Amino acid sequence: MINLPVLVLNQSYEPFNICRVRRAVVLLYQNKAEMLENGSGFIHSANFEFPVPSVIRLAFMIKRPRRYERKLTRLEIFRRDHYTCQYCSKETQQLTLDHVIPRYQDGQHTWENVVSACVACNRRKAGRTPQEAGMRLIRQPSRPHGNGLFYIPAHYPHIRGEWQKYLPG
Ligand SMILES: [Zn+2]
Known part of the structure; x- marks a missing residue:
């Protein structure tokens, strides 16, 4: 207690x-x-x-x-994306992190370039840009803000x- x-x-x-x-x-x-x-x-x-x-x-x-910075972690990305694949909209706990612009193409590890992707979409995208893979993001990723002062981890x-x-x- x-x-x-x-x-x-x-x-x-x-x-x-x-x-x-x-x-x-x-x-x-x-x-x-x-x-x-x-x-x-x-x-x-x-x-x-x-x-x-x-x-x-x-x-x-x-x-x-x-400014109360949120750390960029897997969980925070999944949370920001409401546990929804950002390519096919599927809601699932089985998520992976996807770099929209792949790292080897100089994609950054930032809020703006990291999204949640389900396993199937991650496989389909396979290290390409969404354009190359013929896939579309359901929304543009960005830094979460909340009220900027407080959030529950x-x-x-x-x-x-x-x-x-x-x-x-
Ligand atoms: Zn998906």
């Missing part, structure tokens, strides 16, 4: 990051945050009981750099229900 994830909002109510219950309880106890959602019951000790927070809001504003297992109303999109 002490390790459950807690959504931390900035004073402005913008999602700021995710911490563990243990850390959230300390922030609450020190009056550095207020609890907005009580996740799952109470933590009991000999002398007190403390609600298990699920969403807290900081009592002060934390500034962070405007692709590997994050699930979003808790009571978080939804605080998250953009």
